[in-house]
Amino acid sequence: MFVFQNIGELKAKALAHADCHIIPEIVCRLRVEDDYQGLSPPLYEHEIVSESWLKQGQRLVLEQGAPLLQGEIVIRYYIISTTHTRQETEQIVEKKCTVQECLKFLMENSKLEGMTWHLRKTNWIGEPTDALDNEDETLENENIKNGDTLIVEEGRLPPKGFIRLSLWQTEANKQSSEGVLTWITSGIQGLLGSSSAETSEKTDNPEDSDSLEPVGDVEISQEASLYDLKLQISLLPQLADHVIPTPGFLRLQEVVNNQLTRVLRGMKRTVRQLKLISSTQLSVCVLRQEEELSPSAILLKLKRRIPGERSYYAEQEVIFEPSEGASPVSLRQFVAKVCEIPHDQLNVAKYFRAKCDWLVIKDAPKSQGKHKGGKKKIKINLRQSPFHLQDGDIIGVKDCQFDAEDKDDFSTPADDEGKDKLQREEEEKKRRRKEKQARRPEVPLSIHVDDFR
Numbered sequence: 001m002f003v004f005q006n007i008g009e010l011k012a013k014a015l016a017h018a019d020c021h022i023i024p025e026i027v028c029r030l031r032v033e034d035d036y037q038g039l040s041p042p043l044y045e046h047e048i049v050s051e052s053w054l055k056q057g058q059r060l061v062l063e064q065g066a067p068l069l070q071g072e073i074v075i076r077y078y079i080i081s082t083t084h085t086r087q088e089t090e091q092i093v094e095k096k097c098t099v100q101e102c103l104k105f106l107m108e109n110s111k112l113e114g115m116t117w118h119l120r121k122t123n124w125i126g127e128p129t130d131a132l133d134n135e136d137e138t139l140e141n142e143n144i145k146n147g148d149t150l151i152v153e154e155g156r157l158p159p160k161g162f163i164r165l166s167l168w169q170t171e172a173n174k175q176s177s178e179g180v181l182t183w184i185t186s187g188i189q190g191l192l193g194s195s196s197a198e199t200s201e202k203t204d205n206p207e208d209s210d211s212l213e214p215v216g217d218v219e220i221s222q223e224a225s226l227y228d229l230k231l232q233i234s235l236l237p238q239l240a241d242h243v244i245p246t247p248g249f250l251r252l253q254e255v256v257n258n259q260l261t262r263v264l265r266g267m268k269r270t271v272r273q274l275k276l277i278s279s280t281q282l283s284v285c286v287l288r289q290e291e292e293l294s295p296s297a298i299l300l301k302l303k304r305r306i307p308g309e310r311s312y313y314a315e316q317e318v319i320f321e322p323s324e325g326a327s328p329v330s331l332r333q334f335v336a337k338v339c340e341i342p343h344d345q346l347n348v349a350k351y352f353r354a355k356c357d358w359l360v361i362k363d364a365p366k367s368q369g370k371h372k373g374g375k376k377k378i379k380i381n382l383r384q385s386p387f388h389l390q391d392g393d394i395i396g397v398k399d400c401q402f403d404a405e406d407k408d409d410f411s412t413p414a415d416d417e418g419k420d421k422l423q424r425e426e427e428e429k430k431r432r433r434k435e436k437q438a439r440r441p442e443v444p445l446s447i448h449v450d451d452f453r
Helices: 007-017 099-109 176-191 226-234 328-339 413-439
Strands: 028-034 059-064 072-080 089-094 117-122 128-131 149-154 162-169 213-221 250-256 259-263 281-286 298-304 316-320 346-352 357-361 366-368 375-377 394-399
Touching: 007 028, 007 059, 089 099, 099 117, 099 149, 128 149, 213 226, 226 250, 298 328, 316 328, 328 346, 328 357, 328 394, 357 413
Parallel strands: 072 149, 162 281, 298 394
Antiparallel strands: 028 059, 072 089, 117 128, 117 149, 162 213, 250 259, 250 281, 298 316, 346 357, 346 394, 366 375
16 A cells, blocks of 8 residues: 655656656656546646545546646637537646737647637536636636636637627417417317328427527627617617517527527616626527516426327417416416316426436325324425426426326337437447546556545
8 A cells, every 4th residue: 555745756656556667757647537527637746645636446547748837737628610620639838828828829739820719718518608808817817727628719709898699580489379279179180080280280309499590699798788688689680571669579598509498588687697698699589579577487388299199289389477486286277277178187297308308297295294284285396306497498288188098108209219319329438438448457556645634
């Protein structure tokens, strides 16, 4: 059992133990390898073992490359432009270098030309976030840490205090009454033996991506209000064919992974308060009437199941505004009223796109009360786990009068294919990890870390 003071001593022992005397210590470094997160950034050799993130049983990888000095960090970066595909590269940079110096360095390494490039941060899963618009600030002051991923992005940065938003256009869905009449007519004709395709468009894919057409970009101050943003968008030449009497006739929604999510609300709230950034994409929908959603309202997409089939009628957009909280009871009562289905014959479920799965929303079960009065119903808030109900969610609707077989099954053939694809991807990841481990023979090394405090 070995006891090490710092990472440098640990590396020296690893070199000796692996019989790598022919490799100079100055041209190799240590990393931690994880089955799920892959290789971590190189470890600092001056770092005390007891103060590092090392844990018992972790795998250490010894690789060629200069070790990190105390004032350096490793950043990963990739390029976003019309002529580049995403390919991450690692680079050692100084913590104290400025954003402008870092950008110039990365551009030289990648042989990029021109003056319209800028750097952008990413979040923990690598998605674009804030642009680094203060070119004279250091990476350290911008909170860029060892192992962070940056984006070298093509395009001019908006002026300081402004952001650039990408806009997409979508059409408003039919009004609720039209959708209900279609469903009722289709159900009656289905009972009479007519084809459902004759009365309503149907789909076996509950996750039909929203039809989005690019509108362009808009630059706006972070201190501007939502009203100002809608007004500026309403005056764009791309929307000249639409009649927009007031900004209230526009609905703005965030677009995430080609899906419509949060509706922007609160006309007096500023762009900063709405937490919009330059990487935000917005959908613009021109409405038939003014709309001002309250904080408690939820914009949902209802998809009614076709009796006897694993498919759905075209979705119907509705605004669910519970007066006493978003509970299973209030949602079921709302859907029953909108769809004109008896409450006791109704079944609803939320669709989870990432898992290609449905979660049935049932009335809250009763729990045994500790005091007199018998059982009490457990309070469930659909905005919280496990449902996390929010704008843009798909709600499946079943009328069990005509679809009594397996009431809780909302799946479609597209869901089956999606789950199979997810399973294949997971198996492929496991296979690659095993192959990677097999190519790199491991040297057993037991590390004991004393408490140096």
